[in-house]
Structures are given as C-alpha cells and as structure tokens.
Amino acid sequence: MGQALCICSRSAITFDNKRYYFIQKLDEGGFSYVDLVEGAHDGRFYALKRILCHDREGRKEAQTEVEMHRLFNHPNILSLTSHTFMERGGKCEAWLLLPYISKGSLWAVLEKLRDKGSSMPESRILHILHGICEGLKAIHDKGYAHRDLKPTNVLLDDNDHPFLMDLGSMNKAKIEVRGSREAMTVQDWAAQRCTISYRAPELFNVESHCIIDERTDIWSLGCVLYCMMMLEGPYDLIFQKGDSVALAVQNPVSIPQPCSSTMVTNPQERPRISWVLDQVQNLQDSNGTDVDTNRV
Structure with missing residues (x-):
C-alpha cells in the first residue's frame, strides 16, 4: 500500500x-x-485512478478491487503499481496507481476503424482475442469471474497486446442462489455492476434456486468478439434505442458463426474458457498470418 502520500502542489x-x-x-x-501522471524517478507514464468512496460500502468495494489486482501477476491482466486511501474533508478516495497503456481501450481502436470506414482483419481479431482469453483463463483458474468484460475494459498496447482492466466487479466464480431474496440481491448487484449490453442473460432475471458461474464471462466474451467483427456490440443499438436488452438476450439473434458457441442463452450449454482458448489457437494456426498492429 502506498505510504506517506501527500499533495505537494496542484500538479x-x-x-x-x-x-x-x-x-x-x-x-x-x-x-x-x-x-x-509521470514518475519523476523513472520518467514513465502511469494512470492514477481515483475512486470516490461515499460510504463504508464504497470503501469496501474499492478495497476489493485492490485485492483483485493483487491476486494476479499475469501479462494479460493490468497490474497495480501502488495504492492508498486518501481522507480529505471527511471524504474518502481510493487512489490506484496503474501502468499507462499507450493505445488506450479496444473500444477506442474500434471507434477509429469505424470512423475510417475500415474493419479489423481476422488475424488481428484472433491475436487480441487470444490475449483476452488468456487473461480470463487466469481469472477463472483462481475461482473468480470478471463480470464486466467489455471493449472499454480491455486496454491495448502498441503491439495489440491486451490487458483486462477494471476489476471492481470481480467476485467468486460460483454464486449459489437459494431463495427469491438472494436472487433479487444478485440481480440488483448485476444491474449496478455489470454493463447492460454485455450482461449475460442469467443475470437479468435471476432464478430463485440456481448456480451462476464464470460462464457469464463467456457470454460477454462473445459480445466482445462480435464487437471486434462488426465494430459495435450485438445489443448496443438496442440499448441506445431504449428497447429492452433483457428481452433481446432471451431471443435468438443473428450473430456471426464464431460467436455462436459463446453466446448461448442457457449458461450450462456455454463452453469453459479453456475450450474457447483452444478454438482460438486452432484458428490462429490455420490462419498462419502475421498481425499488422500499427493500422490504428
């Protein structure tokens, strides 16, 4: 934890x-x-994330995000350089010092491609998808789920190496729901912490007795893959129009074939991340082309 943090000047x-x-x-x-921010000691750039903690629960959530970062030392999960909790004027802020990733988010890259009337080639999609899957596998292997995977929560460096970020919605992969009260608690939590257009169907209407597992991330992964292929998420337009995403995800939609195994309404029929990773690797092997990472 960061120690002796002070504001030495406005800058x-x-x-x-x-x-x-x-x-x-x-x-x-x-x-x-x-x-x-720039480190005076090393000249490197960093991202300083300041989380406003309005109450004790907010501070607990920020602490959980810190702990999730500390759990992982993986090349596809954004690391945490340092952190501290700052008390000022009766208010609390959690300050997380993170590496600065040059190219920005996957969403920013896709927006630029869309603005240019361009698209992302298959080899580049597979390269990025492979890294995302590696990061997800590391999370799932430790018994956790990301719960808010989306293009804005994937950072890319100059070599299109992806980093999963924003671990504030992460929790245990397996959630046992026993009764309508627990179901409503999980549903309300998901409404607050899981982005609606990338949220798995089972999180919209949580059954009174069920088990929710890490395959909520597999659905979101399918949405991210769709977004890389089509330059917009499968439910982005529905959300923007004000129509019901909860209803839309329960009905079949026309999606590209590579997404079909991940975007299955019944979570028990979705594959685990190891299977998805194997499929991506097989596609890369059959593709056999280098990736041009400098187009955007």
Whole structure:
C-alpha cells in the first residue's frame, strides 16, 4: 500500500516517497476519475485512478478491487503499481496507481476503424482475442469471474497486446442462489455492476434456486468478439434505442458463426474458457498470418 502520500502542489503527488507529476485527465466515470501522471524517478507514464468512496460500502468495494489486482501477476491482466486511501474533508478516495497503456481501450481502436470506414482483419481479431482469453483463463483458474468484460475494459498496447482492466466487479466464480431474496440481491448487484449490453442473460432475471458461474464471462466474451467483427456490440443499438436488452438476450439473434458457441442463452450449454482458448489457437494456426498492429 502506498505510504506517506501527500499533495505537494496542484500538479504533484507522492506514493512511497516517489513523486508523480500530473499531465492530463484521461477519463471520468460516475464514481471515479483517471489522470495521466509521470514518475519523476523513472520518467514513465502511469494512470492514477481515483475512486470516490461515499460510504463504508464504497470503501469496501474499492478495497476489493485492490485485492483483485493483487491476486494476479499475469501479462494479460493490468497490474497495480501502488495504492492508498486518501481522507480529505471527511471524504474518502481510493487512489490506484496503474501502468499507462499507450493505445488506450479496444473500444477506442474500434471507434477509429469505424470512423475510417475500415474493419479489423481476422488475424488481428484472433491475436487480441487470444490475449483476452488468456487473461480470463487466469481469472477463472483462481475461482473468480470478471463480470464486466467489455471493449472499454480491455486496454491495448502498441503491439495489440491486451490487458483486462477494471476489476471492481470481480467476485467468486460460483454464486449459489437459494431463495427469491438472494436472487433479487444478485440481480440488483448485476444491474449496478455489470454493463447492460454485455450482461449475460442469467443475470437479468435471476432464478430463485440456481448456480451462476464464470460462464457469464463467456457470454460477454462473445459480445466482445462480435464487437471486434462488426465494430459495435450485438445489443448496443438496442440499448441506445431504449428497447429492452433483457428481452433481446432471451431471443435468438443473428450473430456471426464464431460467436455462436459463446453466446448461448442457457449458461450450462456455454463452453469453459479453456475450450474457447483452444478454438482460438486452432484458428490462429490455420490462419498462419502475421498481425499488422500499427493500422490504428
């Protein structure tokens, strides 16, 4: 945990006796802000994520995100450089210092392709998908699920190497639901923490007695793959129009064949991540072409 953090000026902070200079804002969400900072000791860029903790539960959720980062040391999961909890004026903020990934999110790359009237070639899709699957496998192998996999939560470096980020919605892979009250608790949690257009069907109307497992991520993975192929998610337009995504995911939709095994309404019929990873590897082997990572 970061120690002796202080605000030395409007433009500098200190983690573990190392000074970082504010460069610019990168992103802003409902409860968090991300700034680009530069380490005075190494000249490297970092992303400083500040999470607003409005109450004890908010602080607990931020602590969980820190713990999830600490669980993994994997090339496809964004690492945590340092963190601290900052108390100011009776308010608490969790500060997470993360590596800065140059190209930004997968979604930003797809948006640029769409604006140019271009598309993502199959070899590049498979290259990125393989890394995403490797990251998911590491999470699933430890008995957890990401629960909010989407293009904005995948970062790409200059070599199109993907990093899974935003681990704040992660929890145990297996959730046993026993009774209508527990079902409503899980459903309400999913409504708050799992992005609607990438949310698995079983999280919209949670059954009173069921087991939800990590295959919620497999559905989301299919949506991400669809998005890479079509440059928009399968339910993005439905959400934008204000129509019911919950209803849409329960009915068959026209999706490209590679997505069909992952986007199955019944979670028990969805494959595990190891199977998906094998399929991606087989497609890469049969494709046999190099990836041009510098097009966007």
